[in-house]
Amino acid sequence: MTAGLSPADFVKRLDATADDTETLLAALLSDEVLPDEIARPKRVMEAMRYSSLGGGKRLRPFLVVESAAVFGVDRKAALLAGAALECIHCYSLIHDDLPAMDDSDLRRGRPTLHKVYDDATAILAGDGLLTLAFDIVTRDEIHRDPAVRLNLTRALARAAGIGGMVGGQMLDLAGEGRFGDTGPVDVARVQQMKTGALLRFGCISGAILGEASADDHRALDIFGRALGEAFQIADDLLDVEGDAATLGKETGQDAALGKTTFVTQLGVEGARQRVRDLLAQGDKALDRFGGRADVLRAAARFVAERKN
Numbered sequence: 001m002t003a004g005l006s007p008a009d010f011v012k013r014l015d016a017t018a019d020d021t022e023t024l025l026a027a028l029l030s031d032e033v034l035p036d037e038i039a040r041p042k043r044v045m046e047a048m049r050y051s052s053l054g055g056g057k058r059l060r061p062f063l064v065v066e067s068a069a070v071f072g073v074d075r076k077a078a079l080l081a082g083a084a085l086e087c088i089h090c091y092s093l094i095h096d097d098l099p100a101m102d103d104s105d106l107r108r109g110r111p112t113l114h115k116v117y118d119d120a121t122a123i124l125a126g127d128g129l130l131t132l133a134f135d136i137v138t139r140d141e142i143h144r145d146p147a148v149r150l151n152l153t154r155a156l157a158r159a160a161g162i163g164g165m166v167g168g169q170m171l172d173l174a175g176e177g178r179f180g181d182t183g184p185v186d187v188a189r190v191q192q193m194k195t196g197a198l199l200r201f202g203c204i205s206g207a208i209l210g211e212a213s214a215d216d217h218r219a220l221d222i223f224g225r226a227l228g229e230a231f232q233i234a235d236d237l238l239d240v241e242g243d244a245a246t247l248g249k250e251t252g253q254d255a256a257l258g259k260t261t262f263v264t265q266l267g268v269e270g271a272r273q274r275v276r277d278l279l280a281q282g283d284k285a286l287d288r289f290g291g292r293a294d295v296l297r298a299a300a301r302f303v304a305e306r307k308n
């Protein structure tokens with residue numbers, strides 16, 4: 001763990017942001033109809049709350065809040081941007097669990113949404129969370145300057161969309177051979193898009209909200225990419241070595257699907273070494289921020305060493 005922040009202090013900070021995010025999401029997902037909305041149907045609202053509340057590490061909101069803290073951004077604004085990012089993350093998990101995608105029964109230690117409701121409700125709950133995210137990032141409370149809100153909105157769209165998470169999911173499905181032989185899988189590229197793009201957004205969002213210099217923005221970009229890859233390698237390692245009860249989802253799924261992962265490519269020891277290299281890369285990028293980036297450094301270690 002990084003000097004200046006004990007593991008216990010890090011967990012306290014992570015938990016505090018998770019609690020604040022939970023409260024905020026509960027308010028954003030209330031049944032109260034907003035101006036220009038017509039009605040919020042009970043079933044879709046309940047489904048959205050089922051998948052967004054009461055679970056998850058809230059790592060992405062934490063990255064938004066802590067990258068924003070580097071630039072002294074108002075915590076309330078950062079939490080709101082973090083809640084938007086978490087909405088997109090939760091939507092991606094709902095859709096990923098559907099029979100047409102990964103067909104998973106368990107998520108965050110509970111039955112998946114389509115098992116509790118049905119496929120149609122799960123698709124609509126995911127769609128609802130995705131669109132709500134874009135409602136949130138355009139709100140005045142995010143930043144007084146509409147140009148900053150626009151930058152944030154565009155960055156979020158690019159992270160979540162065809163050139164980011166959605167595109168990565170498409171490449172991942174193709175890599176499973178679902179659409180015939182589409183050639184060798186570029187694991188690093190798939191994961192950079194599918195999982196890395198949202199994590200990277202979490203790290204650069206602070207620079208956007210803080211109207212950081214181009215060099216500071218670039219440093220967080222490098223850190224965010226390293227953290228994203230480390231997260232995915234840790235995920236691949238957990239699929240091989242993790243414990244289903246701690247993880248809250250089935251393990252061994254990659255092997256069952258015959259998937260190419262960082263672990264199949266690098267081996268377990270090679271994957272661990274790559275994580276160490278990525279942590280060093282991330283630390284180096286953060287050097288310019290000194291102690292202001294201690295929490296981000298600790299976050300990268302948490303991501304690499306996580307057990308769930």
Ligand code: GRG
Nearest residue numbers: 056057058059092095096166169194195235308
């Ligand atoms: C359906 C468009 C679409 C995309 C799905 C991200 C994704 C793309 C699918 C998730 C599949 C998966 C389990 C990927 C591994 C990495 C990952 C996103 C793990 C879950 O993230 P955590 O560990 O989860 O941050 P919590 O529950 O803590 O929020």
